[in-house]
Amino acid sequence: MPSGNSEIMQARSGAIARVLVRVFVLNLGVALAKIGFGYFSGAVSVLSDGFHSLIDASSNVVGLIGIRAASQPPDADHPYGHRKFETVASGAFVGFAALVMLEVLRNAFNHFLGRAPAHEITIASFAVMIVTVAVNLVVISYESRQARRFSSEMLAADAMQTRADVWSSFAVIAALLGTRMGWPLLDPIGALIVACFIGYGGWQIFHATTGILSDRVVMPDTDVEQVVMSVPGVLGCHHIRTRGSEDHVFLDLHIWLRADMRLDEAHQISHVVKDTLMARYPTIADAIIHIEPPPGQRVTG
Numbered sequence: 411m412p413s414g415n416s417e418i419m420q421a422r423s424g425a426i427a428r429v430l431v432r433v434f435v436l437n438l439g440v441a442l443a444k445i446g447f448g449y450f451s452g453a454v455s456v457l458s459d460g461f462h463s464l465i466d467a468s469s470n471v472v473g474l475i476g477i478r479a480a481s482q483p484p485d486a487d488h489p490y491g492h493r494k495f496e497t498v499a500s501g502a503f504v505g506f507a508a509l510v511m512l513e514v515l516r517n518a519f520n521h522f523l524g525r526a527p528a529h530e531i532t533i534a535s536f537a538v539m540i541v542t543v544a545v546n547l548v549v550i551s552y553e554s555r556q557a558r559r560f561s562s563e564m565l566a567a568d569a570m571q572t573r574a575d576v577w578s579s580f581a582v583i584a585a586l587l588g589t590r591m592g593w594p595l596l597d598p599i600g601a602l603i604v605a606c607f608i609g610y611g612g613w614q615i616f617h618a619t620t621g622i623l624s625d626r627v628v629m630p631d632t633d634v635e636q637v638v639m640s641v642p643g644v645l646g647c648h649h650i651r652t653r654g655s656e657d658h659v660f661l662d663l664h665i666w667l668r669a670d671m672r673l674d675e676a677h678q679i680s681h682v683v684k685d686t687l688m689a690r691y692p693t694i695a696d697a698i699i700h701i702e703p704p705p706g707q708r709v710t711g
Contacts, residue, residue: 422560423477423478425560426477426556426560426562426564426565427474427477427478429552429553429556429565430470430473430474430477430565430568431470431474432552433470433549433552433553433568434467434470434471434474436545436548436549437463437466437467437470437549437572438464438467439545440463440466440467440542440545440546441460441461441463441464441466441467442460443460443538443541443542444456444457444459444460444463444538444539444542445457445460445461445463445464446460447460447534447535447538448460451531451532451534451535453531453535453586453589453597454517454518454520454521454597454598454600454601455581455582455585455586455596455597455598455599455600455601455604456535456538456539456582456586457517457601458514458517458518458582458600458601458604458605459539459575459578459579459582459600459604461510461513461514461604461608462510462514462575462578462604462607462608463542463546463575464510465506465507465510465571465608465611466568466571466572466575468503468506469500469503469568469571470568472499472500472502472503473496473499473500473564473568475499476495476496476497476498476499476500476564477496477564479492479495479496479499490660491695493654493655493658493695494622494623496564496655497619497622497623497655498619498623500615500618500619501615501616501619501620501623503615504612504615504616504619507608507609507611507612507615508612510608511605511608511609511612514601514604514605514608515601515602515605517598517601518598518599518601518602518605519598521597521598521601522595522598531586531589531590531597535586536583536586536587539579539582539583539586540583542579543576543579543580543583546572546575546576546579547576549569549572550569550572550573550576553565553566553568553569553572554566554569557569561657561692561693562657564657567615567618571611574607574610574611575607577607578603578604578607581600581603581604581607582600582603582604584596584600585597585599585600585601585603586600622653622654622655625653625654626653627651627652627653628652628653628654628655628656628659629652629659629661629691631650634647634650634652634661634663634687635647635650637686637687637690637691638663638665638683638686638687640686641679641682641683641686643667643668643671643679644665644666644667644679644683645665645666645667645668645704646665646666646704647663647664647665647666648663648664648666649662649663649664649700650662650663651663654695656693657693658693658695659691659693659694659695660694660695660696660697661687661694661696661697661698662697662698662699662700663697663698663699663700664699664700664701664702665679665680665683665699665700665701665702666702666703666704667679667701667702667703668703669703669704676701677701680699680701681699683697683699684697684699
């Protein structure tokens with residue numbers, strides 16, 4: 411990769427890391443507030459939602475570790491770069507989410523079975539939840555803007571995860587309201603709802619990471635073909651393959667050129683195809699263009 415592109419990628423990674431640090435501080439504050447109040451008040455739904463928020467903060471740490479490794483330039487041992495370290499870090503995070511979900515389920519079933527003491531739902535419970543929801547909405551707005559600015563799949567996914575935290579918080583607020591009105595079982599039911607949110611978020615991350623590691627298709631062939639065929643001199647294309655993450659794509663394909671075309675002219679057209687693709691899709695990290703004549707054509711004379 412040219413040094414200019416490398417410097418741009420390093421600057422982008424540094425900017426994304428600064429966003430993650432700011433978001434981490436806010437997410438950690440939200441998590442500690444919920445967990446602290448959950449233990450103090452005995453409200454298992456609030457405690458469970460605190461663990462959910464702690465997952466958000468932990469994912470920020472995983473993201474920081476991953477982006478630091480992924481931002482390292484290609485070397486002799488990793489000619490395609492270190493981007494998959496980010497994916498591996500995300501995969502490891504799934505295990506942490508599973509442990510948290512089990513802890514939430516344990517607390518919920520203890521309340522169902524009467525092993526935990528009853529507790530009173532106060533106005534403070536609602537105040538904590540409303541304030542933390544407000545903070546989460548600020549995080550979502552900020553992180554979504556930065557995701558669009560840097561075309562960052564990681565920031566967009568993290569904002570989506572925080573959005574799930576907001577919905578689980580609304581479920582907890584409803585459970586607290588029901589408990590205060592005389593239905594105490596709604597508190598552990600709220601915790602079970604939070605566990606479902608945690609499990610679903612973990613599944614989304616697992617699905618995304620396995621897709622990247624198994625080289626699942628990233629871009630539709632038809633989109634690539636449309637751009638390639640817009641280049642003058644290209645007669646066709648096939649064997650289009652993409653892999654990687656949505657914001658860091660590796661692409662290779664075959665293009666058909668006239669069989670009697672000079673090598674230097676064909677080489678020049680291949681560069682035009684590559685430049686056109688990378689200009690149309692900035693998320694393409696590299697594209698390899700194979701040159702061949704159309705089927706059935708051969709040079710005569």
